Amino acid sequence: MSDMSHSLAETIPRMEALAVEQGLKFFPVDFELVPPSFMMEVAVYGLPVRMPHWSFGLRWIYQMIQHRMGHSKIFEVVFPGNPNRAYLVNTNSLHENTLVVAHVLGHADFSRNNIAFARSQDEVGYHIVEQAASHAHRIEEVIKEFGEQRVEQVLDCALSLEPHIDTQQPFNRKEFPRKHVVEDKPAAEGFHARYADLPGEESAPSEPRVSNAPIPPKPEKDLLWFIAHYAPEMEEWERDIFLAVRKEAWYFQPVFNCQIMNEGWASYWHSRLLREADFLPSSMYVDCMKTHSDVVSPYAGDQQVALKLNPYHVGYVMWEKIIKEQGVESARRIMEQEDDFGFIRNHLSRELADDMKLFSFNAKRNGEIKVAENSLDALHENILAPKFNFGAPRVFVEELKNDGTLILRHESGIDGRGLEIERARKVLQYIAAVWKRPVKLLTLDGEDNEAWISSEAESS
Amino acid sequence: MFLQDGGQGNSHKHWYDLFSRGTRDWLRHNEKVREAVREHLPEMIAKSDVLSKPENRTVQVPVKFLEHYRFTLRNSDEQSGAGQGKAKQGDTLRQGKPGQPGGQGEGGGDGEGAFQFVLEFKTDEILDWLWEELKLPNLQPKEGSNVDVDEYVREGWDKRGARSRLDRRRTMKEAIKRRTAIPDTPVPISNDDLRFRQLARKRQPTTNAVVIFLLDVSSSMDEHCRKLAKSFFFWALQGIRRQFSHIDTVFIAHSVEAFEFEEEEFFQVSGQGGTKSSTALELAEKILQERFDNSQYNSYLFYATDGENFSNDREQSSASLARLAPLLNFAGYAEVSHSNTRRLNTEVGRLWQQLADNGHPSGSYSLSNDNDIWPAIKAFFTDQAAQQQVDV
Numbered sequence: 001m002s003d004m005s006h007s008l009a010e011t012i013p014r015m016e017a018l019a020v021e022q023g024l025k026f027f028p029v030d031f032e033l034v035p036p037s038f039m040m041e042v043a044v045y046g047l048p049v050r051m052p053h054w055s056f057g058l059r060w061i062y063q064m065i066q067h068r069m070g071h072s073k074i075f076e077v078v079f080p081g082n083p084n085r086a087y088l089v090n091t092n093s094l095h096e097n098t099l100v101v102a103h104v105l106g107h108a109d110f111s112r113n114n115i116a117f118a119r120s121q122d123e124v125g126y127h128i129v130e131q132a133a134s135h136a137h138r139i140e141e142v143i144k145e146f147g148e149q150r151v152e153q154v155l156d157c158a159l160s161l162e163p164h165i166d167t168q169q170p171f172n173r174k175e176f177p178r179k180h181v182v183e184d185k186p187a188a189e190g191f192h193a194r195y196a197d198l199p200g201e202e203s204a205p206s207e208p209r210v211s212n213a214p215i216p217p218k219p220e221k222d223l224l225w226f227i228a229h230y231a232p233e234m235e236e237w238e239r240d241i242f243l244a245v246r247k248e249a250w251y252f253q254p255v256f257n258c259q260i261m262n263e264g265w266a267s268y269w270h271s272r273l274l275r276e277a278d279f280l281p282s283s284m285y286v287d288c289m290k291t292h293s294d295v296v297s298p299y300a301g302d303q304q305v306a307l308k309l310n311p312y313h314v315g316y317v318m319w320e321k322i323i324k325e326q327g328v329e330s331a332r333r334i335m336e337q338e339d340d341f342g343f344i345r346n347h348l349s350r351e352l353a354d355d356m357k358l359f360s361f362n363a364k365r366n367g368e369i370k371v372a373e374n375s376l377d378a379l380h381e382n383i384l385a386p387k388f389n390f391g392a393p394r395v396f397v398e399e400l401k402n403d404g405t406l407i408l409r410h411e412s413g414i415d416g417r418g419l420e421i422e423r424a425r426k427v428l429q430y431i432a433a434v435w436k437r438p439v440k441l442l443t444l445d446g447e448d449n450e451a452w453i454s455s456e457a458e459s460s
Numbered sequence: 461m462f463l464q465d466g467g468q469g470n471s472h473k474h475w476y477d478l479f480s481r482g483t484r485d486w487l488r489h490n491e492k493v494r495e496a497v498r499e500h501l502p503e504m505i506a507k508s509d510v511l512s513k514p515e516n517r518t519v520q521v522p523v524k525f526l527e528h529y530r531f532t533l534r535n536s537d538e539q540s541g542a543g544q545g546k547a548k549q550g551d552t553l554r555q556g557k558p559g560q561p562g563g564q565g566e567g568g569g570d571g572e573g574a575f576q577f578v579l580e581f582k583t584d585e586i587l588d589w590l591w592e593e594l595k596l597p598n599l600q601p602k603e604g605s606n607v608d609v610d611e612y613v614r615e616g617w618d619k620r621g622a623r624s625r626l627d628r629r630r631t632m633k634e635a636i637k638r639r640t641a642i643p644d645t646p647v648p649i650s651n652d653d654l655r656f657r658q659l660a661r662k663r664q665p666t667t668n669a670v671v672i673f674l675l676d677v678s679s680s681m682d683e684h685c686r687k688l689a690k691s692f693f694f695w696a697l698q699g700i701r702r703q704f705s706h707i708d709t710v711f712i713a714h715s716v717e718a719f720e721f722e723e724e725e726f727f728q729v730s731g732q733g734g735t736k737s738s739t740a741l742e743l744a745e746k747i748l749q750e751r752f753d754n755s756q757y758n759s760y761l762f763y764a765t766d767g768e769n770f771s772n773d774r775e776q777s778s779a780s781l782a783r784l785a786p787l788l789n790f791a792g793y794a795e796v797s798h799s800n801t802r803r804l805n806t807e808v809g810r811l812w813q814q815l816a817d818n819g820h821p822s823g824s825y826s827l828s829n830d831n832d833i834w835p836a837i838k839a840f841f842t843d844q845a846a847q848q849q850v851d852v
Contacts, residue, residue, distance in 0.1 A: 005465040012463060030462040041482050050481075054492055055528035057485030064482070083462070090465070148488075160530050298544045305545030305553060313544075359547050363539050368556030371547045372540060382542040393531045410531075418534050426529035446534065 005033055007094055012101055014279045019105040022276065023328060024269065026108035027082040027126070031101065033090040040067065042077050042087055046252060049133035051244070052140070053155045075295070076100040080111030080255075082126035095287035098280065099270055099295075106269030110262050113332070116254040116339050123171035128251045135244035142237045154238045157227075157430035158245040163390035164223035165249050173222075175229055180213035219396035219409065224249070226397045232404045233436045253390055257339045260383075264315015265335055267296050268323070271316075298356070307361065307369065309383065317356055318347055340387055345380050353379055393419055395441070404437035410444075418444030421453055428455035493523050493579060498589050502834035505586070505695060518580045525577070583698045590699075590841065621656025630655035669704040669758040671697055672747070674740045676765030677731040678715040685796040688827045689764035690727055692794045695837045699844075700760055708757075710747055714740035720747065737769045737808055741780035748787050759787055764794040767806025774807065781811055782818075790844055791815060791822040794836065799828055 012031060019026070034042075042048050044060045075096060078086040086104040088097045111117040125131065143151045220226045228234070228242035255262070274280070274288050298313045299306050323331045334347065353376060360372040360382045372378065394411035401407065408428075412418045424441060432439045432455035445451035547553060617630055634653040639645060673693050675686075701707055711721045715731030718739040740763070748759060761784070769777060785791060793812040795804055803826050804813070812824045823843035825836035 002465060005463060009463050028462070030464070032464040037480065041480065044482060052481065052485055052488070053528075054485055054489040054526070057482060057487070057489040058525060058528065060482030061486050061489075061525075156528070160528060163530075303545075305543060305547055307541060307543045307553070309542055309544055356544060357546060358542060358544050359549075361541055361543050361547075361553060363541065364556055365535070365537050366556035367554060368552065369554040371543075371549050371551040371553065374549050378540075379542055382540050385540075393533050395531055415533055417536055420532045420534045423527075423529050423532055427531055430529065 002033075002090070004090060004094055004097065008033070008088075008097060008101065011098055011280070015098075015101050015105060015273060015277065018273055018277055019102075019109070019269070022269075022273065023332070024105060024109035026105060026112050027084055029078070029084040029086050029104060029108050031086045031088060031104070033097075034087050036074070036089050036091050039074050039077065039087060039089050040064070043074050047079070047132040047248065048085070048087070048129055049136050050248070051132075051136045051155065051241075052143075053152070053159055055159060076104060078104045078107050079129050080108070080117060080121065081128055084108045084111070085129050093287075095284050096291050098284060099274065099288045099291050102270035102273040102277075103266045105273065106266030107262060109269065110258070110265045110335060111254075113336050114254070114258060114262070114339075115336055116258055120167070120250060120254045124247050124250050128248070132248055135248070138244070139241065142241075146237070151241070153430075153433050154241045155245075157434045158224060158242045160427055160430050161223045161227070162245060162249045162252075163392035164221070164395060165225070165246055165253070165390070166220075166222035167250060167253055169222060171247075171250060173225060176215050176217055177213050178215075179210050180217075181210055215400045216397055219398055221394070221396055222246075223395065223397065223408075227431065227435065230400055231435050234434065238434060249390075254339070256390060257341070257387065258343075259387075260311040260315040260318075260340045261335065261338065261343045262315070263312045264317075264319045267292070267312050267316040268319040309358070314348075314356065314358075314383075318343070318352060321352060322347060341384055344383055348376075348380060348383075350376050395419075398442070404435075406431070406435055406437065406439045408439065408441040410441060412444040418446070418448070418451065419453075421445065421451065424453050425455070428453060431455065489526060490579065492526055494581070496526065497521060497523055497579070497581075501586070501589055501593060502831075505590075505691075505834050505837060518582050519586065520578050520580050523577060523579050584702070587698055587702055590837075591702075616658045617655045618658050619652070619654060619656070621658070625657045625659070627655045627657050667704050667758060668706045668708070668756055669700060669760065670708040670710065670748070670752045671700055672710040672712065672744050672759070672761045673697075673726070674718075674744060674761065674763040674765075675711070675713045675726065675729075676715070676735055676737075676740075676763075677713045677729050678735040678768075679730075679732055680735075680766050680768060681796075684798060685764075685766055686727055688796040688829075688833065689794060691833050692764065692796075692825070692827060692836055692840075693762060695833070696760075696762055696792065696840055699837070699841055704758065708752070710744070712740050712743050712747075714743075718743040735765065735769050736773045736777075737763075737765065737811070738773050738776040738780045741777060741784055745780065745784045745787065748784070754787055758789045760790050760792070761788050762792040762794060763808070764796055765808055766797050767795045767804070767808045769807035769811075771807065777808075777811055778814065781815060785815055785818075785820040785822075789821060791820065792840055793822070793824040795824065795826045797826075797828050 008031070016029075040063055041060065044063050045056055050056070074089065075092065076086065076088060078084055084104070084107070086100075088100055092100075111121075139151060139155075215230065216226065224242050224246040228239045228246070231239075271289075271292055274285060274292070277285070280288075296310070296313045296316045298310050319331065322334060334343070338346070358379055359374065360378050361369055362372050363369045393415050396409050396411065397406065398409040399407040410419050410424075419441075421443070424443065428439045428441055439455040441453045443451055443453065543553075617627060631649065631654050634655060635649045638650070638653060639648075675681075675689060681689075697707075697709070709723065711723055711726040712718055713721055713726060713729040713731065714736070715733055716736045716739065719729075720743065721729055744761060748754070752759065781791075791812070793808065795806065795809060803809075804824050809824060812822055815822045816824075821844075823840055825832075825839055827833060827836050
């Protein structure tokens with residue numbers, strides 16, 4: 001055993017005991033020390049083992065470039081589950097990893113008790129790491145069987161639609177009814193109307209009519225699920241890929257939706273646990289606190305103004321205040337019930353916003369950036385805007401036509417503007433390759449007129 | 461508590477030490493870029509940095525990263541965000557750039573799409589694409605001089621094979637993979653790990669060819685003209701190279717006199733004064749007669765000039781070309797200039813027209829900018845293929 005793992009092996013059980021004593025409730029955590037190269041891949045793929053796709057290669061090279069330029073340092077990655085799986089970088093210093101251990105316990109508490117996490121894990125299970133690995137394995141097998149090109153075509157589409165799921169619906173959904181009963185009798189008209197008026201004519205007992213139900217019955221948000229179940233010609237292995245991507249997305253969503261709360265919570269607890277950890281040498285505590293202040297610093301380097309908020313910082317400051325004013329127990333209830341939307345709207349007060357010197361800004365296309373009006377509501381919405389709908393535009397399945405054409409509609413009203421047309425067309429082409437029938441989408445063009453985009457070469 | 465030390469343990473290596481998924485997917489990305497680049501052959505041919513060293517048969521092409529498309533909202537003219545720091549309403553945090561009203565701010569824009577990198581392509585690979593693109597038949601060398609010889613080339617691996625073809629490196633790799641997957645196996649190398657090189661038989665023409673390049677280096681042939689000539693020569697040579705196992709090249713530069721040069725110096729040579737084409741054609745004929753047995757060699761000649769020639773050299777040039785033509789499988793003429801208004805209506809252009817009228821395999825191509833390189837190369841390959849089909 002290396003010195004690092006020796007020291008951590010001593011620290012971890014003590015830190016866990018301390019966390020329990022402080023009221024944290026978490027599933028066991030498996031820690032693993034890994035080389036930085038592996039850590040970088042975990043950060044890029046989002047999971048330790050994940051399906052192969054060229055787009056990950058692209059993200060990976062960016063990460064490499066960033067890393068070479070010294071812009072990013074990865075401290076820790078933890079995958080919620082039972083057990084949680086946490087990865088520490090074996091080249092980071094001992095005090096950094098000691099801080100990370102405490103931080104991870106904060107995450108573990110959060111993911112076990114927060115309702116969004118708990119619900120997602122109830123549905124997809126507590127072993128996403130293993131499941132993702134088995135998805136990856138299955139995909140390697142179909143690549144062997146059907147060839148890289150065909151599998152890639154399916155992955156191009158499924159991964160492109162990754163954010164288009166609907167976690168308001170149950171994970172395991174029933175298909176829509178194919179038939180439905182039309183209750184109301186058709187209105188009598190013409191000859192029938194006069195006939196019905198004749199005295200002594202009993203109106204014939206109306207038989208309920210059964211007809212083909214429209215699919216989907218109402219606009220459908222879960223594109224991955226819909227395509228997997230309604231594509232006119234889809235093979236079993238293709239469907240499996242769609243459902244695998246959907247499951248992983250289901251797992252990612254609470255992580256995405258709770259980032260500020262979750263990172264803030266973990267930062268609050270690492271700082272508190274380290275403070276209480278009398279088993280650590282005092283020099284260690286000082287080093288840890290130095291790292292802590294880097295992690296929760298609002299500004300990069302010695303900059304004075306940031307145009308991007310550091311979620312660690314915002315979350316940390318907010319939790320500190322909530323716990324100071326309302327106590328740990330009510331903080332825990334907030335942690336259990338909210339996601340970032342509720343957390344920011346209900347708990348980022350005027351006073352906190354001013355303390356942190358938060359502001360809204362407007363950026364023009366020519367690069368000009370100006371500080372905007374100081375409104376708390378606008379600030380809330382500006383913080384949350386990139387998080388709505390899993391960060392993606394709202395695209396729904398509107399109709400499945402009799403000839404198999406798939407009609408999608410973009411809710412440009414809610415999103416405030418239309419889709420980027422050329423990109424959308426490319427996505428429709430990904431979909432059409434799997435759907436194997438025409439795919440059309442309604443959005444707004446640059447002049448805010450309705451515009452149809454089609455998977456086929458040119459649209460009208 | 462559970463702590464696993466994945467980096468230091470020497471008892472067993474971890475699977476993630478054996479390969480990098482990032483690298484794998486990055487290489488796949490690059491493969492896709494190559495496929496995408498293929499659709500831009502003309503630009504690639506025109507813009508590639510052509511290397512003069514014949515042994516270095518690659519070209520470098522700048523390419524963009526691919527984008528994995530997702531639904532995104534249209535860029536709006538104004539976007540809002542949240543920031544932090546000492547700033548009050550109305551402060552300008554960053555000045556607009558007046559030069560680019562519709563441009564993208566730093567850090568914004570298309571992000572991933574904006575990066576460029578350089579991919580190296582083998583000229584053979586590009587030529588394969590060209591051949592497919594132009595739907596060319598595989599060219600037939602001159603009859604009577606081709607003796608096909610079977611050659612064995614290494615191609616892939618098999619689990620069985622002759623001991624002498626055992627690939628130790630591959631075998632060790634398989635053994636390591638297996639021992640990592642099943643750590644407790646007693647055998648260091650099992651039969652299943654063995655990998656043998658496979659041999660495949662390829663038919664190789666063992667014909668010879670000589671390619672003669674004539675370049676006018678008179679004062680009117682400036683940098684621009686030479687660059688066009690050089691690109692054309694390069695790709696023409698690569699195309700011919702595909703068909704022959706052995707190629708000789710001859711480089712002749714001329715103004716009013718002609719001299720033979722080495723390839724390295726060839727494009728640097730500069731002459732003075734006017735142009736006498738006949739001198740180059742005569743030197744070419746002499747070299748062919750003396751050094752290259754016509755029954756053993758397929759001969760190609762390419763002449764690059766701006767088309768100007770002393771009118772008093774007209775008859776002599778015509779006569780030299782007439783003597784030279786029967787010795788050649790193909791005579792190509794690249795007219796390089798700054799504007800294509802004359803379009804081969806020049807002294808030398810007319811010489812080549814005569815040649816074509818007399819039924820000699822030949823082709824004339826006019827190049828005045830980068831965009832002309834692709835059509836010229838295409839026309840040359842197509843002409844030559846047509847010629848070859850007539851021959852056979």
